[in-house]
Structure formats: C-alpha cells, structure tokens
Amino acid sequence: MPTPPYRLLADLVLAIHFALVLFVIGGLVAIVIGNRLSWPWVNRWSFRAAHLAAIAIVVLESWLGLACPLTTLEMWLRAQAGTAVHEQGFVAYWLQRLLFYEAPAWVFGLAYTVFGLLVAAAWWRFPPARSARRRPHARRNSGI
Incomplete structure (x- = not known):
C-alpha cells in the first residue's frame, strides 16, 4: 500500500489556511471599497x-x-511526512x-479582536442586502 502524500497534503492545508486569511482580510477591504463603488456582490x-x-x-x-485546527492539521501532516515545519517547498x-x-x-x-470589531462595524455601516425573494405566483397590483 503506497504511503499517503503527507507533505503534499500539509502544503495543501497551508494553502487553504492562507486563502482563508486572504478571505478574511480581503473580504473586509472588498466590503468597504465595494460599497463605495456600488458593487452589489459585497x-x-x-x-x-x-x-x-x-x-x-478566529x-x-x-x-x-x-490552536487553529488548520495549523494543528498541517503540523500533524508534516510530522507524518517526517519533515520539520521549516523543511518544505x-x-x-x-x-x-x-x-x-x-x-x-x-x-x-488583541489583533483578532480589533479586526473582528472592524468587521462588525462594517456589518453595521454597510448592512448585508436582505434577500428580496418573491413568491412565484405573487403578482403586483397594477391598479387597474
């Protein structure tokens, strides 16, 4: 039975972790800029x-x-691969x-808490859009 590619999996977990960090930081930037530029998706x-x-x-x-579960998983995978944290690509x-x-x-x-408060402030300042779902058979009264 071939051994699992632990090192590759550890690198994948690290990349996912990095993507989540970018989502959190970049998401706040996108919310502020997007509201200024009228981007509806934000x-x-x-x-x-x-x-x-x-x-x-966080x-x-x-x-x-x-500890962050992604960090814990990455370190476990690196240990399974027999590599130290600094021995990667x-x-x-x-x-x-x-x-x-x-x-x-x-x-x-403190940094996470301050950033979380900034996200909460953005939620208050730029509230998310309420879903305007209409019932399929609902009709507008045309006044006729």
Missing part, C-alpha cells in the same frame, strides 16, 4: 455571513486559547512565513 448575505463567521471563529479561538515556505509570526498570544488575541 453585500450578499451569503458572502457577509461567511465573512463574519470566519473572523468570529476571535473565539484566540479568546479560548485554542518554496511556496509553502513563504506561505508559512506570511502566516506565522512570533509574538505573545495576547498580541494575536
């Missing part, structure tokens, strides 16, 4: 709810002192350097 309920949920999970993890190396910093835990908790 206020779709699904986008805004996913964005709020993503940062809420903030909650930091308050509870929990070029892209994985730079993604790792962009995602992980050395600082006390309270610094990250």
